Amino acid sequence: MSQRRPPPPGGEPADEGTGAVPDDVAASVERVLSTTALLWNRADQGLEPAISPIQLRTVEVLARFGRLNLGGLADQLGAIPSSTSRLCDRLEAAGLIVRETARADRREIVLRLSDQGERLYAELVRRRRAAVREVLARMSPASRGRLLDALTEFGQAGERRAPGPRVVGSRTA
Structure with missing residues (x-):
């Protein structure tokens, strides 16, 4: 087992049974996530077409959920619908997303990636995985196994707290 340093001045020690974290x-974890963000940003550089970080995040959200209405996309981005609509205007003009009428309600507009958006996302995933593989190759197989277990649990804990998107076809979006 790894040894933990004492908490910094003013830091909270772990309180067993309450879920408190030293x-x-x-x-x-914050340092590792910051390093990972830098690794990600390097992998994102030079994508064609060149898009802003929020546009790239929008592409990622649409790739993850497939089809979302504007309200659901705004929720996932933590943005207001009017800003999200302008963002989608730019992505649509760049050929990366498509707006369509919802099947269940023709008054509702849903968003999805275009073929070009799908290709951009596939290239993004390819680059990021290559960057991660480089780092993982420097770790022992045992460490990679422990990391996988810990990240799986960390991801599941994070997903339990994350709100889901508004469902496409809902009248509230």
Whole structure:
């Protein structure tokens, strides 16, 4: 087992049974996530067409959910619908997304990636996985196994707290 350093001044020690997390653990995870964000950003550089980080995030959300209405996309981005609509205007003009009428309600507009958007996303995934493979190759197989277990649990814990998108076809979106 790894040894933990004592909490920094003013830091909270772990309180077994309550789910409290020591500051050093949170700080270590924060450092790793920051390093991962930098790794991601390097992989994102030079994508064609060149798009802004929020546009890239929009492509990622649509790739994950397939089809979303504007309200659902705005929820996922943490943005207001009017800003999301303007963002989608730019992505549509770039040929990366398509707006369609919903099958269940022709008054509702749904968004999805275009073929070009799908290709951009596939290239993004390819680059990011290559960057991650480079880092993983420097780790022992045992460490990779422990990392996979920990990341799986971390992801599941995060997903339990994350709100889902509005369902396509809902009248509230």
